[in-house]
Amino acid sequence: MAPTKAPDSSRRSDRSRRAIHDAALALVTEVGYRRTTIEGIAARAGVGKQTIYRWWPSKAAVLIDAFLDLAGRAAEEAGAGDTGESAPGIPDTGDLAADLKLVLRATVDELNDPALAAPTRALTAEGIVDAKLGAEFVHKLLDPQLALYVTRLRAAQEAGDVRADVDPRIALELLIGPLMHRWLLRTLPLTHAYADEIVDYAVGGLAPRT
């Protein structure tokens, strides 16, 4: 749930929100999801816990906003020119493989960035054993990302680069699944070369049969 706008969304309030986000991400990284508390976040952010309860209904809600904020900042730094909470779209240059490699290489960089990786691991791990929390994160954080792949793959179908009988919602998992699996389980290094290979194999399997 997005934080309720305070009556005067002043710079001080923005600073408090940012401090709360950072404290929440730092705590979940250090002690895990279960031992992160609203009290702990408040103490670390230097705010009263009532400030947090006024803006967010739960610890999970704080963390979801913290992740959206973090992802927004990462996109901003990457020069995506999107400073809001919505994820930047996947480019459409007409070259499906090239567009997907660009996006998957950026995903590799994000997953390898310790600032993003550690809290993402902590949250993902908790979502794996806590179905309710997992569903909330998938709905709020992952699904909007996956929707961008569906859009790009549909455009590729219209352009004739992907077969009409391919289900884009399934096809995108050929791209995302291998990356996340390798990253989560640390089976082998997650590199740009790996992302490129996955795209080449997957796109070949989705292309029209000649």
Added chain:
Amino acid sequence: MAPTKAPDSSRRSDRSRRAIHDAALALVTEVGYRRTTIEGIAARAGVGKQTIYRWWPSKAAVLIDAFLDLAGRAAEEAGAGDTGESAPGIPDTGDLAADLKLVLRATVDELNDPALAAPTRALTAEGIVDAKLGAEFVHKLLDPQLALYVTRLRAAQEAGDVRADVDPRIALELLIGPLMHRWLLRTLPLTHAYADEIVDYAVGGLAPRT
């Protein structure tokens, strides 16, 4: 590490091992990896904790053996005719897609089986945040499974069903990655139809370009 064989590997000793495995899996499911202790496993299995320390050097070692035992029993029940700890190979009927569908459908069934799913989730979640534990499980439990895919994909290359320039170790992640991603994150139901679709898309991308 495999348990050291007791001097007389009697039926009673086998029963104790089995009881310890079952207790370890039940505990990790109920309270998570971190709160599972050798003492807790011993109490639940009705053995002295020295019995456990005599056979295993650590809690992780007990759990790895417990998983190998569980997987062996599951394979036995599935009529794979393999009662040992080695994983059954992937069949080679000459039809790569059919062989992979068979194996991936069985994987779907295993992942959807609560007896296997709950402890697997607990262990995977812990391995995601604890790199050392994660590496141990990948090495002992996952890599032997992945090696079977490499073998089958190499045979397919020799048969001309997969391009010679495909790296089997990467290609197998197009199959395993989507299944595990969907299962771990519970994005959508994990079904036989999904496994079939993933195989069809992936195999198409690995096939020789005509």
